[in-house]
Every structure is written in structure tokens, then in C-alpha cells.
Amino acid sequence: GAVVSQHPSWVICKSGTSVKIECRSLDFQATTMFWYRQFPKQSLMLMATSNEGSKATYEQGVEKDKFLINHASLTLSTLTVTSAHPEDSSFYICSARRGTGNEQFFGPGTRLTVL
Amino acid sequence: QKEVEQDPGPLSVPEGAIVSLNCTYSNSAFQYFMWYRQYSRKGPELLMYTYSSGNKEDGRFTAQVDKSSKYISLFIRDSQPSDSATYLCAMYHGANNLFFGTGTRLTVIP
Numbered sequence: 713g714a715v716v717s718q719h720p721s722w723v724i725c726k727s728g729t730s731v732k733i734e735c736r737s738l739d740f741q742a743t744t745m746f747w748y749r750q751f752p753k754q755s756l757m758l759m760a761t762s763n764e765g766s767k768a769t770y771e772q773g774v775e776k777d778k779f780l781i782n783h784a785s786l787t788l789s790t791l792t793v794t795s796a797h798p799e800d801s802s803f804y805i806c807s808a809r810r811g812t813g814n815e816q817f818f819g820p821g822t823r824l825t826v827l
Numbered sequence: 828q829k830e831v832e833q834d835p836g837p838l839s840v841p842e843g844a845i846v847s848l849n850c851t852y853s854n855s856a857f858q859y860f861m862w863y864r865q866y867s868r869k870g871p872e873l874l875m876y877t878y879s880s881g882n883k884e885d886g887r888f889t890a891q892v893d894k895s896s897k898y899i900s901l902f903i904r905d906s907q908p909s910d911s912a913t914y915l916c917a918m919y920h921g922a923n924n925l926f927f928g929t930g931t932r933l934t935v936i937p
Contacts, residue, residue: 718870746925753835755915755929756871805870814859816925818870 715739716808718819725796726827732792733822735806741786742808746816747779750803762789796826830854833916833928842937846903850916850928853897857918857926860892862901865913865930874914875901906935 715738725731735745744763748756760781762768768781780792789808793800803823807816833850840846848862859878863871875890877883883890889902899918903910916928 716870753932755927758924761924803868807870814919815861815873815876817873818863820870821868823868 714810714815714817716742716806716817716819718804718806718822720822721820722823722825724825724827727797728795730792730794731796731824732790733804733806733824735789735791735808735819737787737808737810737817740808740810742789742810743786743812744809745783745789746807746809747781747789747791748805748807750805750821756805759791793824796824798826800824801826830926831916831918831928834931835929837932837934839934839936840906842906842908842935844906844935846901846906846910846933846935848901848903848914848916848931848933850899850918851897852899852918852926854920854926855894855897856920858920859918860890860899861917861925862888862890863915863917865915867912871915908935908937911935 717736719734747759750756759774760768760770762781762783764783770776783789805821807818831852862875864874865871877890880892880894887904891900911934913930913932915930917925919925
């Protein structure tokens, strides 16, 4: 159990367009989901924490109007990169926490390339 | 000072060697410690999860936590080429956020 999926696995888009990334917990309910980004050969950087039915909490330096997060159900959170620019190109990874447990289970990641 | 320090490597070992991966941390409030394995272009996979000090063994993997020294380790016995990946330590203290090390890139040479 504890499988997290992401869709799409990769996306290429033009500068100025918006991209939506979905994160789903397939076999458990996730009260909390997290969004990270990872640049090549670097560790994961937490962008925001998302609780079902409430507004996401963004980390310092992360623009909430640019990275829109919606956590509409206990199994789905979405990250929308609005007006994407080449510097937004990165590997975006979500994770989900199962119930009140402490472990985070990660999705396979979405590679975004903005041309 | 970073919350979690981890030598990025890279680390290359011959097949069958014992691998030792380590992290140090500065926040004594950390109580939950994890090791993740991340293959290239994939999301991290939880390998080991320990609470407080002590050892935990799972197959060829052993996780050690020494809270007095603020030091955690992951040992891999009889390393295999399939163990080649980046290993990330992570920890937290009951709040939401996981604090990650930078990851150590391991290559096991056949």
C-alpha cells in the first residue's frame, strides 16, 4: 500500500502558458500532501504543504499566485504553474502523508520543461 | 548552518562492499529519521524509518540513530549494482515539514 501517482510524468510547454500537475494517493486517504521541486543534483525543496479542504501553506520565497495548489479531496492535490517561464523548468514531486502517520510517500515526479 | 548536512559524494564502491552513508543535524528536537532512495528521474522511495535513537535492520539495510551526537547512518551490506542511486536522509520533529539532506550519490561497480 501507500502508492502515490503523478500525472503527467513529463511536460513541455511554451513560455507564458499554465501547466497543471496532479498528485493522487491511490490506496489511502491523504489528509496532507506536500509539493517539492528538485533541481539537477540538488535535494528536494519544499514548496508548500496542502491540507484537504483548506488553503495551502507556502514556504518562504514561493509565490502562491504563481504556484496554485488545490487539495479538493483526500486523494487528489493539484499544482498549477501559471505563466510558466524557463526558470520554472524543474522536477516537481509530490508526497502524501497517510492519516496521522509520520512517513511521507512520494510520487514519481513530473519533469517540467518550459521553452 | 543547514539543518541537515549530508556529504553529496559521489561514492563509488565495488559490488559486495559495505556502504556507509551518514548525515548530521543541528536541531535536537528531531525525533523521526528516514532514509529515502531516489533513482535518476524518479521520486524518492522510503527505505527506512526510525524513531529516536537506536538501530533498525531490514534485510541488507541497517539504520542507526545517535541522538546524543546528532548523527544518523545507513549501512548497506553486500551492495549490488541495483543499489546505485542517490540516498537522501530526512528527519522531522512532529511538525509537517521534512528536512532533507542534499543526498549522496552512490555507484556500485559490478
